[in-house]
Amino acid sequence: MAEFWSGFLLPLIIIVLQILAIVVPLLVAVAYLTYAERKVMSAMQLRQGPNMVGPFGLLQPFADGLKLFAKEQILPAGANRIVFYMAPMLTFLLSLVAWAVIPFDYGLVLADINVGILYLFAISSLGVYGIVMAGWGSNSRYAFLGALRSAAQMVSYEVSMGFVIISVLLCVGSLNLTAIVRAQETVWFFIPLFPMFIVFFISILAETNRSPFDLPEGESELVAGFMVEYSAMPFALFFLGEYANMILMSAMTTILFLGGWLPPLDIAPLNWIPGPIWFALKIALCLFVFIWVRATMPRYRYDQLMRLGWKVFLPFSLFWVVLTAGVLVAFDWLPR
């Protein structure tokens, strides 16, 4: 019995507590990201934003959540029940499981696996299933059109994302996320790989279906795209999943290009601040740019979106991978 306790039960309880320690702050962050988006966008459009519920409207996300909880769930006639309800669950689940490999500080990571970046890439490439299943399962034309757009869009931008990740990996020599951050102790990768940083950032906008690439939702022509038939909690799960994905992609950008938990300069007042706080600040910066872009840019046309992905980003990132490899070999800078 004692062996059972120390061998199985105790590690299990510890792991569950660790997971909760990641997921609960993440969900709070998601709730306040929606609030931050509304506040920042309202400031950019010279409005007030939410300011009624609680001081400065700080309790608005919880009021919204409560409202969605209390609403009626509707299953469209002719919808495929299992696929219809599985889609939002899948979207939400995928946006949470990826956090298992994110390092918040040196050694502060749930699962320090060797192929961390591939795991992140795999999870982010699965996000399309939630949308495709939602579109097909709803048995609605608008939802189906949104899902088709989304499938093509996400597959296209994954290709250039893959090349960007390869060019970072060439400079690191490891697939481990902790190793990627530690390789940036001298210089953060967004300086030597600046064009790749831009390509990556635009690709993650497309990957998370955010404006200006929010064609799968396209409210002006597809009402709300793939989630038009969803209401109440299934809708809330899509919503939470989208915002959690934004935070995840910002964390990925931070790890690949902005030096993860490292302070900008390793000097006295800056390196007193603990790593997780730097990490959170950098994520917040990326998220601000997400919102900024949404408040600024008009939506792309679909053919322009495809042209950008396949005819601009793909050749350019392929060229840059070859260039990076060439420079690393020519100057003998390859990591050992």
Added chain:
Amino acid sequence: MIVQSLAFYVFSAILVASGVMVISARNPVHSVLYLILAFFQAAGLCVLMGAEFLAMILIIVYVGAVAVLFLFVVMMLDINFRELRSGFLQYLPIGGLIGFILLAELAVVLGAWIVAPGAAAQVAAPAPPIDQVTNTHALGMLIYTHYVYLFQAAGIVLLIAMVGAIVLTLRQREGVRKQNIAEQLARRREDAVVIRKVPTGGGI
């Protein structure tokens, strides 16, 4: 150890069950979804064996790209299943033959292992021991040193297949309006706008 074997049996059982469902599900979209489930279980088995690189590549390539396009096509097709099902028995012999050949090949591979345990030591380029390098390194060392020509040849075969697919499906159509960005940008104000004085009642 118990947890590992338990995980192995769970993964394998779901893998086999979803494999059966792929061919027996009524709705082709459900079939593709079961196929994706099967890929996942296979990736889980790879992780259990310590081949985490292969597991991740399986998910990225097959689940993340190939199966998405598969689902994309299957969702849009309007198939009459009853018609499809009527031809089932017609193809049963050839399908059974392929299955039997694969089974026989597996038996030969496993049989060699059991009959001659020393056979594994005779390979031209043995894999590095797993406790010294990660399996990503081990794979890279094998593929890019010992088998680099075969690897490149496989790449060329795939490239030719891709070019062939494009050539087969590409058709030149006349009178299609395409957006030419360079032309649009090169357009000057003088080419597009003409300002004229229009006298009252005169017209142009």
